[in-house]
Amino acid sequence: MKYLKYLLYVVLALVVVFLGKGLMTPSIAYECEVTVNKPAAEAWAVMSDESRLAEWLEGYKNGELVSGEKNTVGAVSNIYVEENGEEMVMQETITAIEPNRLMAMTFTMDFMNMDYQITLEEKDGQTIVRTQSLVTGNGLMNQSVVSFFPSMMKEQEEKNLSNLKQLVESNTINYFPEPEVVEMEEDSTAAM
Template sequence: MKYLKYILGTFAMLVMVFLLIGVVKPQLTYEYDIMVDKPLAESWAVSQDEEKMSEWLEGFQKIEPISGTPGEVGSVSDVYFMDDGQEMVIRETITDIKPNQSISMLFTSDFMDMDYKLVMEAVDGKTKISSNTNCKGNGMVSKSLVALMGGFIKGQEETNLMNLKNTIEGNSKDYFAIIN
């Protein structure tokens, strides 16, 4: 019986420490930059092309418009991903967009909310792409998990942007052809 008390006490302490992590660090903020060897207009066009998203967003399946005009401020869409055979849906709301410059979005799910900004800037005929992300768990357990998974979440952003760089640099689609 004495061992059971120690085990339960240790378990209770671990749970409290786990939950305390979410109180101490309730959100995760990170930035990432890459340089792409393509001009700004093409880099922007590729990043906004739904047909190319599966090439740089791991598990991306489709975007389903919910309200508003797609690609404009205030538009709301459900973004579908496959993760280990499970379908995951994230609600995307465009909060700001400046074509060929930046797009800000709020992603919401049961697990967490993510405030995301992607900025592109021309630098000597190339494109500097920067992302700024702020994640916050939607509950005590989620906040703790976001804090503990910070390295994984940051790593996923790094992978996505490296995939975007490769997709842009490997692009052969002409987004600027004049149709008569």
């Protein structure tokens, strides 16, 4: 009986520490950065190409517009991702957008919410891509879980940015085709 009492105290202490960490750290913030050897306009075009999102965002399956106009402030989409063989859905709402420079959005899930911002800054033909994330667990239990995994979340974002860098630098799609010039023939009847 004495060992059971000590075991109960240990379990209780672990629960208090776990929940206390969630109370002390209800959200986590992290930033990541990568330099891409392409101009910002091309980095933006590749990053925004929905047909290529799965090539750099690990687990991305697809997205569907729920309301608003695609790629505008206020647009809401359901984003489907797969993690460990299980499909999850999160709701994405665009909160700011400046083509070739900035996109900010919120992601809402049962487990947590995330405020996410990605900025592009061009210098000497290269682009610095920076992300900022603020993750908040929904409820005390989820806050506690989130508070124990900041390094894992940052590692995933660094991997995604590394994938984006490789994708942009190896891009062969011409997102900016030159308009075709058509020469007009002179109308011989107009001169008469």
